[in-house]
Amino acid sequence: MPNTLIFVDLASDDPSAAGRFYAELFGWQNDARPEGVYHRMVPGGFFLNKDGSESAIGNLHLGIFDAANARPHPDPAGVGPRTLSTDGRKPRIWILIGDDDSADRILAAAEKLGATILWRDHYWSEFNGYNHAFADPWGNEIVLWGKAGENPQIPDSFTRE
Structure with a gap:
């Protein structure tokens, strides 16, 4: 095991x-x-x-x-x-966006609650997912992950890698 x-x-x-x-x-x-x-x-x-x-x-x-x-x-x-650690890289926590939720709702609520938006609207082809990130009020980095599914249609406004 x-x-x-x-x-x-x-x-x-x-x-x-x-x-x-x-x-x-x-x-x-x-x-x-x-x-x-x-x-x-x-x-x-x-x-x-x-x-x-x-x-x-x-x-x-x-x-x-x-x-x-x-x-x-x-x-x-x-x-x-x-x-709290304020300098340099720290671990990141990845959260899968639920099917009944959205990155836009989460990011807006996080910002309203004191978080800082780090980026939004990025597609990572290696793992076929849409991602967005924020730092919570204590500096912890949270990456939101959205499933892109089969044959994803990536919006033109999204960055890609």
């Missing part, structure tokens, strides 16, 4: 606010464990099979931790650094 990815965490200097941001933006459950220290974002539902039916595999969760004292750690005071 291979080692399995089970969770990805985002840093925030206000996990409660970040939990509210993602709950409002994507409709995810904001599971504070405990409030303000660590928030587990639960999208609900299951990965789909090729025929569209739900598989037995639940959708992945996302964690939000307090950059001032990332838990868990053996020392109750945690370990440094204790601030």
